[in-house]
Amino acid sequence: MAGKGVKIGVDLGTVNTLVYINGQGVIYNEPSVIAFDRKTKKCIAVGKEAKDMVGKEHDHIDVIKPLEGGVISDLEATKAYLQYVFEKLEHINVKFKKSTLLICCPSEVTNIEKNAMGQLATQVGIRDVFIEEEIKAGAIGAGIDIFAPQGAMIIDIGGGTSDIGVLALGDLVVSESTRIAGNYLDNQITKYVKMKYNMAIGNKTAETIKIKLGTLKETLEEEKEYAFSGRNLKTGLPCKMTVKQSEIRDIFLRAFETITNTAKKVLQQSPPELAADIFNDGIIINGGGALIEGVQAYFENQLNLKIKIAENPLTAIVEGSKLLLKNRGNYLVKPADV
Numbered sequence: 001m002a003g004k005g006v007k008i009g010v011d012l013g014t015v016n017t018l019v020y021i022n023g024q025g026v027i028y029n030e031p032s033v034i035a036f037d038r039k040t041k042k043c044i045a046v047g048k049e050a051k052d053m054v055g056k057e058h059d060h061i062d063v064i065k066p067l068e069g070g071v072i073s074d075l076e077a078t079k080a081y082l083q084y085v086f087e088k089l090e091h092i093n094v095k096f097k098k099s100t101l102l103i104c105c106p107s108e109v110t111n112i113e114k115n116a117m118g119q120l121a122t123q124v125g126i127r128d129v130f131i132e133e134e135i136k137a138g139a140i141g142a143g144i145d146i147f148a149p150q151g152a153m154i155i156d157i158g159g160g161t162s163d164i165g166v167l168a169l170g171d172l173v174v175s176e177s178t179r180i181a182g183n184y185l186d187n188q189i190t191k192y193v194k195m196k197y198n199m200a201i202g203n204k205t206a207e208t209i210k211i212k213l214g215t216l217k218e219t220l221e222e223e224k225e226y227a228f229s230g231r232n233l234k235t236g237l238p239c240k241m242t243v244k245q246s247e248i249r250d251i252f253l254r255a256f257e258t259i260t261n262t263a264k265k266v267l268q269q270s271p272p273e274l275a276a277d278i279f280n281d282g283i284i285i286n287g288g289g290a291l292i293e294g295v296q297a298y299f300e301n302q303l304n305l306k307i308k309i310a311e312n313p314l315t316a317i318v319e320g321s322k323l324l325l326k327n328r329g330n331y332l333v334k335p336a337d338v
């Protein structure tokens with residue numbers, strides 16, 4: 001692949017960014033976080049290294065998550081982040097001039113932001129660049145033939161948003177988005193711990209509690225517990241506390257009510273023929289939220305439909321970019337060799 005033009009797929013997620021190169025597979029999979037030196041404005045860490053700094057930074061360091069709630073909250077930081085990713089590609093000898101780049105973004109990213117990302121790619125020398133909604137690429141990555149005259153429904157529970165859509169004939173027919181997703185759950189856990197235990201915890205601790213105890217199961221045969229540390233808000237001193245799984249489940253159930261209602265809204269807006277297809281084929285769950293314990297049975301009960309969990313919910317979008325890259329710009333025609 002050295003020195004050649006290639007096809008590059010980028011999943012620019014609120015929480016994670018992934019890069020795929022044809023012939024090489026997924027070559028980058030790191031958190032969407034960047035750290036700057038406040039004085040020099042120079043980038044000092046990116047990805048996992050920068051995420052490890054979150055909540056631990058001092059006055060001279062600025063740790064930024066450029067995307068928030070499915071939108072670009074800091075365009076300059078997003079550009080710097082992408083710049084870093086592009087530099088990484090240059091290191092593996094990708095010839096930008098001859099390459100095609102697809103950036104898959106959250107559904108709420110505006111056209112202005114999309115243009116800015118396109119311009120950035122042009123600045124590094126990539127002439128052929130296009131932007132797509134991640135839900136479409138995710139559906140392909142999860143194994144759906146989106147080009148068929150057949151309705152398919154996807155619920156992508158990411159970090160910033162849960163995107164729900166019905167696809168047919170190569171494009172989205174109906175879609176809705178809610179900010180009730182991974183980051184929201186982290187924030188709700190932080191709020192709960194503050195209210196119930198009078199304790200302040202950092203983002204990372206909240207996410208760990210979520211991953212260790214998060215569940216949508218109706219009955220918990222053996223209730224798990226998790227011990228975490230933080231700062232006591234009364235004394236101001238460090239302390240340790242234990243939280244039970246049922247407490248976290250209550251937070252999840254409240255949040256998922258909104259996701260269920262959004263899914264119902266999408267179903268209600270779907271044309272009858274597509275509704276019939278969804279009834280027969282069910283719904284696919286994608287994104288990090290697909291890894292939550294009991295998510296399949298939960299939606300089966302709530303929606304009375306078949307639910308499947310994507311095989312690789314965290315990499316499905318970037319995997320799906322492969323096919324969109326083959327058919328640059330024309331999604332109505334299925335590429336011949338797939």
Ligand SMILES: Nc1ncnc2c1ncn2[C@@H]1O[C@H](COP(=O)(O)OP(=O)(O)OP(=O)(O)O)[C@@H](O)[C@H]1O
Nearest residue numbers: 013014015016158159160161182183287288289291
């Ligand atoms: N086992 C798990 N249980 C619960 N949540 C998880 C698990 N593993 C990952 N997550 C959560 O999934 C989210 C990341 O998912 P994903 O990579 O799909 O998001 P993203 O694509 O970056 O975000 P978006 O699509 O909203 O822009 C994070 O909030 C993370 O904490």
Ligand SMILES: [Mg+2]
Nearest residue numbers: 013134158287
């Ligand atoms: Mg995503």
